[in-house]
Amino acid sequence: MRKPVVLITGASGEIGHGLIERLAEEGSHTLVTLDVRELPAELKPKVHRAIVGSIVDKAILDRILAEFEVDLIFHLAALLSTRGEFTPLAAHQVNVEGTLNLLEFAQRQGETHGRPVVFVYPSSIAVYGLPDLATKAAAGRVAEEQFLAPITMYGCNKLYCEHLGRYYARHYRQLAAEPLAGKVDFRCVRFPGLISAVTLPSGGTSDFAPEMIHAAAKGEAYACFVRPDTQIPFMAMPDGVEALIALAKAPRESLRQTVYNVGAFAPTAEEIRNLVLEAFPHAQISYKVDTKRQAIVDSWPADVEDAAARSQWGFAPQFDLASAFGNYLIPTIRARYRKP
Numbered sequence: 655m656r657k658p659v660v661l662i663t664g665a666s667g668e669i670g671h672g673l674i675e676r677l678a679e680e681g682s683h684t685l686v687t688l689d690v691r692e693l694p695a696e697l698k699p700k701v702h703r704a705i706v707g708s709i710v711d712k713a714i715l716d717r718i719l720a721e722f723e724v725d726l727i728f729h730l731a732a733l734l735s736t737r738g739e740f741t742p743l744a745a746h747q748v749n750v751e752g753t754l755n756l757l758e759f760a761q762r763q764g765e766t767h768g769r770p771v772v773f774v775y776p777s778s779i780a781v782y783g784l785p786d787l788a789t790k791a792a793a794g795r796v797a798e799e800q801f802l803a804p805i806t807m808y809g810c811n812k813l814y815c816e817h818l819g820r821y822y823a824r825h826y827r828q829l830a831a832e833p834l835a836g837k838v839d840f841r842c843v844r845f846p847g848l849i850s851a852v853t854l855p856s857g858g859t860s861d862f863a864p865e866m867i868h869a870a871a872k873g874e875a876y877a878c879f880v881r882p883d884t885q886i887p888f889m890a891m892p893d894g895v896e897a898l899i900a901l902a903k904a905p906r907e908s909l910r911q912t913v914y915n916v917g918a919f920a921p922t923a924e925e926i927r928n929l930v931l932e933a934f935p936h937a938q939i940s941y942k943v944d945t946k947r948q949a950i951v952d953s954w955p956a957d958v959e960d961a962a963a964r965s966q967w968g969f970a971p972q973f974d975l976a977s978a979f980g981n982y983l984i985p986t987i988r989a990r991y992r993k994p
């Protein structure tokens with residue numbers, strides 16, 4: 655008998671950290687994780703098996719298939735947008751080929767145990783590509799189907815994998831004699847920038863917000879790499895984690911699309927700086943604009959329209975900008991860096 659488990663890829667990353675904590679609290683899941691990096695020590699007791707390996711290694715996926723019965727996958731592994739511009743081929747390999755391997759894995763799982771495998775996939779505001787700042791200002795809250803001309807390798811990868819997921823869910827091998835589609839129940843959220851109080855991102859372009867907050871708490875000076883007026887949507891990590899879980903649990907019949915925007919608040923860099931300065935009045939936060947990274951953030955929407963997520967599966971973020979800072983980020987970060 656194979657053991658029924660939830661599989662989490664990219665488990666050692668920021669979202670994985672929050673998701674494992676949260677699923678372990680629920681207590682009803684047996685978790686198997688896969689990441690090229692060792693799972694952080696504090697998370698190891700919370701999972702059944704922590705596999706160190708890559709999603710591009712099909713032999714590892716075959717071994718997981720032989721040993722475990724997977725009904726739910728959170729496929730979090732990815733190289734983010736800044737990192738991807740330095741190593742575009744590696745980004746494509748991990749973000750696209752890795753996702754394709756996982757979709758095939760889910761298809762095989764579904765075929766062997768006979769139930770659809772719920773495949774939860776975080777996409778990103780990086781799938782958007784607004785041509786200029788005037789268009790970005792005029793567009794305001796951008797809907798799922800607008801401005802899909804990403805300028806980063808990461809954004810292209812995420813957008814293509816949204817389509818791959820839809821293909822596996824609805825059209826897989828559509829010319830075969832026997833119907834094979836429907837084994838992968840693909841569900842995707844497009845995340846805004848995520849801000850965690852307990853971990854720091856690496857390799858993203860929305861990183862200026864979390865970096866600014868964590869630097870101030872550590873008493874380090876920070877030079878923000880985008881202009882003060884730069885605006886993109888953000889979300890507190892606990893709401894990001896809740897969104898993944900709510901989407902995974904939503905009844906299939908209530909989901910009328912495969913891809914959903916989710917948003918919570920959309921501050922400018924200067925608004926974030928002011929909130930950080932309120933909490934840490936001695937923080938030294940300056941601006942040193944990196945025009946190339948700025949161009950990437952300028953191509954992302956100022957905010958997203960997420961009405962479909964709210965009405966179809968009950969997405970409802972707990973934190974707005976004020977409460978994200980006042981009730982989550984600042985108290986948790988203060989505790990994290992408090993000198994013993």
Ligand code: SER
Nearest residue numbers: 734735778858859860
């Ligand atoms: N946070 C991501 C990045 O900056 C966007 O999904 O790449």
